[in-house]
Amino acid sequence: MEKDNTYFGVKEIARRANVSIATVDRVIHNRTGVSEKTKRKINEIIKELDYQPNILASRLASRKIISLAVLLPKVSPETDFWEAPLKGIDRAQQEIKKYGVQVSTFLFDLNDHKSFSEQTKLILEGTFHGVLLAPSFVDESREFAKACNKLKIPFTFIDSDIPDQENLAYIGPHLFQSGYVGAKLLTYRLKEKHKVLVVNISKETDTYNYLQIEEGFRSYFKDNSLPGEIIRVDIKDTDNLSVTRDLKRILHTNEDIEAIFVTNSRVSAVASFLEKNKRGDISLIGYDFLKENVRYLNEGLIDFLICHKPEEQGYRGLMALYQTLVLGSAVEKVHFMPIDIITRENQAFYQN
Amino acid sequence: MEKDNTYFGVKEIARRANVSIATVDRVIHNRTGVSEKTKRKINEIIKELDYQPNILASRLASRKIISLAVLLPKVSPETDFWEAPLKGIDRAQQEIKKYGVQVSTFLFDLNDHKSFSEQTKLILEGTFHGVLLAPSFVDESREFAKACNKLKIPFTFIDSDIPDQENLAYIGPHLFQSGYVGAKLLTYRLKEKHKVLVVNISKETDTYNYLQIEEGFRSYFKDNSLPGEIIRVDIKDTDNLSVTRDLKRILHTNEDIEAIFVTNSRVSAVASFLEKNKRGDISLIGYDFLKENVRYLNEGLIDFLICHKPEEQGYRGLMALYQTLVLGSAVEKVHFMPIDIITRENQAFYQN
Known part of the structure; x- marks a missing residue:
């Protein structure tokens, strides 16, 4: 040898x-x-x-450890969306750990603001050189960004963005355009004078994230001079029972709704409701290649899923920190992910 | 140091x-x-x-060169589709050349059977350890496969498949399902009793490739009990003038055609015809993320493009040969690519 x-x-x-x-x-x-x-x-x-x-040899020679913190939502009974970014982060970690990069993961509860703040506190008390986070809670994320900037700790956003935070990078969808694509797909089954429902199922619904998606969605109808009504409902209690209760109420008072656009991965909760209430006539579009969502796609209850390659978001997010901290090279400030369109017919070959 | x-x-x-x-x-x-x-x-x-x-050290120690041949269609004025697989092959080559892998590229003319045979002859006269090819001409490809098998030279197909050739791997679309997706997308704009035209623009039109796509396309209508007529036209003279002449004839005798499905990347030739003849009312779907195609997509003349990640096909095709010849590891016999759906609204973010 x-x-x-x-x-x-x-x-x-x-x-x-x-x-x-x-x-x-x-x-x-x-x-x-x-x-x-x-x-x-x-x-x-x-x-x-x-x-x-220079890279491996000098990194090994210096024996300096680069510690990165990852702050993401917990996988919950309501959504396992966050498994995919974690998988991508793990893949990146496998590639770069030989350069002395160590990753610690901090998880918060999407239904609990405080859990987010608690985790950011832990991160700030640690000695991390960089942070990757999903800024799901806007005010808390802003505060955390401010603290990181003060300490000169670079951080990258994935999945959703908050403008003007001096983040190293944003890796995720062009939110406005993603909503625009959703509207385009939804119009295929609509009649001349339609009534469409936009559903936000989230503790936080007035965020930049959802507002951008909704604005994109509405813009498509405006740009194409499509007459009709778009109504919006925010469901802040995100458990399935609350979702069912709210949908029942709104569909009772709006019997003529033809289509529903769900602005995140919780579209399966709406599909389940439509199935139980025999409303398969309503078009349904939502987000993310999750097992439950794909099941309803295959059953014909969901017409389209829109996906933004969450695994790659995690991978690229971590690699951006590696690029700046280890290689000292420039990082693309905004990297928009593809807006993938998934149907029952092409889902078997999709690479999430 | x-x-x-x-x-x-x-x-x-x-x-x-x-x-x-x-x-x-x-x-x-x-x-x-x-x-x-x-x-x-x-x-x-x-x-x-x-x-x-074992890999780098023993490869360098042995100083043995592994020679691979790549056999693909030339980029022509009619289509620059083949640029993308070559890009992927080049990317793979950059990664593996340090292990002593050398790649030679042989190009044939999609309008000339003989040019294919000439190139295969050159390859067989060389001393190659493996071959990556697009089996565009079926009979000639079968003959070449036979010769390779006799010489125990492994070969991989990309883009389209020919069954039972003992190829090391096929990396490309599930052709039947790809046609099925095309039909699904086409039906969105169709009336109850439709008339649809399937257009093959190719020297070879009775190949496994086109037949599979067409069968998938027709199956969607059958599976969903959609009444209407599907007619097919083969355009074997593939220059734009001949395409225009044939389309003019067929649209003259079939004035009620509502939608056209082009089975390959030549969809821009049909879009150009529809534009000149002010027939933007006809839905149009075709293949591949080429500059001309995207232009017509953006102008609204093409409704959808279906894409199968040609760059990755080239990359994976070469890596399959590397895996078997250098690493001695097993290779996935069939690797189906995603069936990506591109619209005017999501094209800006697509990764071909």
């Missing part, structure tokens, strides 16, 4: 270029005393071997 | 485990004489460092 080892790195470059190790060293560190021709030759071999002298 | 170099590989593992290099060597080669505890410790460090002793 010792013999094999000599094939790695500088020695192998020197062997291939037929020069001394000292010469290779000079080229790598941009020192003088090497002819242009030899320099070119060595650089070509370096490129060919994809040799990266 | 010599000092840094010691941080790589076996020496670093020995240092971290606080054992001799000989001990690490024993564990790596599964020899006796190491306590269970030390063994576990060393294996943990190996895992942590993501250390792969």
